[in-house]
Amino acid sequence: MNWLREFARRLRMLIHRREFDADLEEEMRLHLELREQEQLQSGMTAYYAQAAARRRFGNATYLKEESRIAWGWEWFENVAQDVRYGLRMLRKSPGFAVVAVLTLAVGIGATIAIFSVLDGVVLKPLSYPQPEQLVGVEVTPLALDPSLRGMAAEDYFVFRDQSRTFQDIGIYAETDTDRDVNVTGFAEPERVHALDVTHGVLSVLAIPPMLGRIFSPSDDSPGAPRTAILTYGYWQRKFSANPSAIGKTIIVDGMARQIIGVLPRNFRFLDMQDLGLILPLQLDRNKTYLANFSYFGIARLNAGSTLSQASADVARMLPITLDTFPPPPGLSLDFLQKAHLAPNLLPLKQEVVGNVGLLLWVLMGGLGMVLLIACANVANLLLVRTEGRQHELALRAALGASRRRIAAQLLCESAIIGLLGSIFGLGVACAALRFLVALAPSGLPRISDIGVNLPVLQFTLGITLFTTLLFGLIPVLKHAGVRASVPEGGRTLGLSRERHRARNFLVTVQVALALVLLICSGLMIRTFRVLTHINPGFARPAELQTFRISIPDSDVPDDASVPRIQQQIQDKLAAIPGVSSVGFSSAVPMDGDSRFDNVFAADRTYAQGAPPPLRHLLFVSPGYFHTLGIPLIAGRDLTWADTYNRVPVALISENLAREYWRTPGEALGKRIRITTVDDWRQIIGVVGDVRDDGMDKPARTDVYWPTLLAKFQSRPLHAQRHVTFVVRSPLAGSASFMNQIRQAVWSVDANLPLASVYTLNYFYTRSMARTSFTLVMLGIAAAMALLLGTVGLYGVIAYSVSQRTREIGIRMAVGAQRRDVMSLVLGEGMFVILIGLGVGLAGSLASTRFLSSLLFGVTATDPLTFAGVIILLAIIALAACYIPARRAVRVDPLVALRYE
Amino acid sequence: MHGYEVANSIQRISDDILEVEEGSLYPALQRMLIKGWVTAKWGTTAGNRRARYYQLTASGRKQLDVEMSQFERVIGAITRVIEAV
Secondary structure (H helix, E strand, C coil), rough: HHHHHHHHHHHHHHHCCHHHHHHHEEEEHHHHHHHHHHHHHHCHHHHHHHHHHHHHCHHHHHHHHHHHHHHHCHHHHHHHHHHHHHHHHHHHHHHHHHHHHHHHHHHHHHHHHHHHHHHHHHHHHCHHHHHHEEEEEEEECCCCCCCCCCCCCCCCCCCHHHHCCCEEEEEEEECCCCEEEEEEEECCCCEEEEEEEHHHHHHHHHCCEEECCCCCCCCCCCCCCCCCEHHHHHHHHHHHCHHCCCCCEECCCEEEEEEEEECCCCCCCCCCCCCCEEEECCHHHHCCCCCCCCEEEEEECCCCCCCHHHHHHHHHHHHHHHHHHCCCCCHHHHHHCCCEEEEEEEEHHHHHHHHHHHHHHHHHHHHHHHHHHHHHHHHHHHHHHCCCCCCCCHHHHHHHHHHHHHHHHHHHHHHHHHHHHHHHHHHHHHHHHHHHHHHCCCCCHHHHHHCCCCHHHHHHHHHHHHHHHHHHHHHHHHHHHCCCCCCCCCCCCCEEEEEHHHHHHHHHHHHHHHHHHHHHHHHHHHHHHHHCCCCCCCCCHHHHHEEEEECCCCCCCHHHHHHCCCCCHHHHHHCCCCCCCCECCCCCCCCCCEEEEHHHHHHCCCCCCCCCCCEEEEEEEECCCHCCCEEEECCCCCCCCHHHHHCCEEEHHHHHHHHHHHCCHHHHCCECCCCCCCCCEEEEEECCCCCCCCCCCCCCCCECCEEEEEEEECCEEECCCCEEEEECCCCCCHHHHHHHHHHHHHHHHCCCCEEEEEHHHHHHHHHHHHHHHHHHHHHHHHHHHHHHHHHHHHHHHHHHHHHHHHHHHHHHHCCCCCCHHHHHHHHHHHHHHHHHHHHHHHHHHHHHHCCCCHCCCCCCCCCCHHHHHHHHHHHHHHHHHHHHHHHHHHHCHHHHHHHC | HHHHHHHHHHHHHHCCCCCCCCHHHHHHHHHHHHHHEEEEEEECCCCEEEEEEEEEEEHHHHHHHHHHHHHHHHHHHHHHHHHHH
């Protein structure tokens, strides 16, 4: 505790240091006077008495200083002095201060903004207890398609009962728009986003409910009373946050369910948006057939178990599932064994975040470069300023300031600029974040986790220190060693290359970095152009209004009448003025819905158990292709008669026709089916390919079926109850048009809610959102780099010209032509630009490969982009040099010589 | 005692043998203040002038004992060395 008391004493001294000085002064004066008196009494003259007293006392000033230093606050006083001085210097040149602080604020702000996104999305752990134990558990049929992942009910049962590495495991149902449910009983029917889970899912996440309870094993056993859990948002919206909601009944898809719990406000299921209801997934072990991979698994590892141990554990259990459960009708066990099921486990965070990390790191790199350029600019400004203060520094050195003291003072001034820049930068970042989040591709995960929080502030502090040192050390290194001799008269005699080297180096770096950023954004522009010029397979998506309608079993129990209602809706919609065509389908292009199955062709032979390839399946109405503008290449479209009479027909995409039968015409009349117990279906038409998976992916091979089918997928009758309607009208996207559509739908059935209301253009632009986001962000970075770089280059050349005014004057006086002067100045700029471009070119070649996974239709070293950007940058840079060069040419020799 | 008196008493007690630069007393006093070995209080002298009076604290006295024994050990050692010669 002694040191604490000692520190308290020291602190008290610091606070009362003015009083301390006065006290010491008084004390010493008393001492001197008393001694002087004593000497006087011993008979000395006044003059000698005083001198003797002083001699005995010693150097009072030095001793006073020693006494102060003893308290250990010297550094503090120095810093305080430097800060005061630095602030005064900045106030004296507000122009410099504003430019330097703003430049930094923009650079730091942009970097912080991107870091916030990176931190929220990629770096921050998931907001569940012990998130590192959470894994996504899936199975992949390696022999069929290694990109597919899923869990089946039998895997869940076996993993739950026999795993040695999982604390607990749960599965949840596919979470596409398909799982929206109709909630009725309130004023208007509503589509609510719902999630089906086994009881393990919520307990694996370890989030306790805010009210009531979460599911227990009794909720998801078959035949148990139906229950539901509300999310906080839905509870607020529908029940006005009333706790009495627990125990109430809610009608979901026509079935009454009791509300048993409400989840806390901060609960999010992975990255699911707008989740309203969580329902128990009641799987019946006795009715489970193998290989229905329509679920996803989530598990919590035992403490101490690793992901690879869990993978090995799953690999051990997979054969057990095949032995325990029967294969579905029409599929042999042999087939499943040949599919080569393998474990596919991922840390849960990786499952949520996906591959967006790379994109964010690329942007982080880009904005880091902008920050470097901003630092170079500020360093250059500081260099020029410090150069102007040579006299002041020399004077200080002459008065005894140590090298260290001068360095500290220069650094302190830089630190003030750095700190101000960061404070404003934080403001810039907050504004930029709003813009970023609004602009981010809708697929950007964990967007709600993004914000300015502690790690971001720590990063800000780090980046402030880093940038301050970066631009602050350069003038220190160059000028702190100033010699104590003041140059006679202070004339700027010519210029030494030495003095310009630092500035030219900084500008070279700026040009190089700007080139890298410009080339990166150039490549993104080319990618975007390629994407937008590819034919997506459908026409004018902005005119297509889409929305989903689901006809529940409870409303229309008879499968066969479902298409009648759908056709009635289609007819009502077609009657709306301005509507040119209407169709519907189980999914529309790029909406993310994907349904695959193995498709057998009658004229192919398949080795015993070797599965045919997976195809993308869609269930469409007559007129769907016409409405979307998907061309009919051969054969005919479906008719309503085909649908109602359950005629075994199908259409396929052109790429599938060519793969199997060489030409679309040849494919007509061929027969296909999905399982060996299905009826064969005749191909009646071939339609154009659709890039359903995104513009940068090749079109899938599609098979289109009618919406009512007999003996399909091992079932006697299949009706497509969830469909997306597509309405072509120039009014698509307007609210009044949607009102007309709603009235039309409700005139057929007033209990049908409309969900996922978007134009097809929404899905189309969304499919390119990642590219356009990268493009915009890199574009902004490149524009800032170009602006800062150009300003920096201009500044250096202009300063050099102003320093050489005298030299230029002399040159002109002795007969130099304007052209000579012009080429002198431009030559200096050219030198810097050429080296910068060279370094930048090398840097670009090294760095664009990080972009390559974001590029499409253009290579990372696209010569056209490289050449174009280099020429563009060279022209802009030369223009930046030309302005000061022109001023140099206008120098009047007489004025120039008299100037000093 | 205030500073001047301290300086005088050192000189007097040591019979004018120890005549240090009087001013260096003050930095030393500051260091002792920091350590808490002495406290300072303002008072008035006999000549009715403001002066800062220093007083040894308990921990100062303890430190003095430590220093004394240390000093005695060193002196003793030196004496023994010299006597042995």
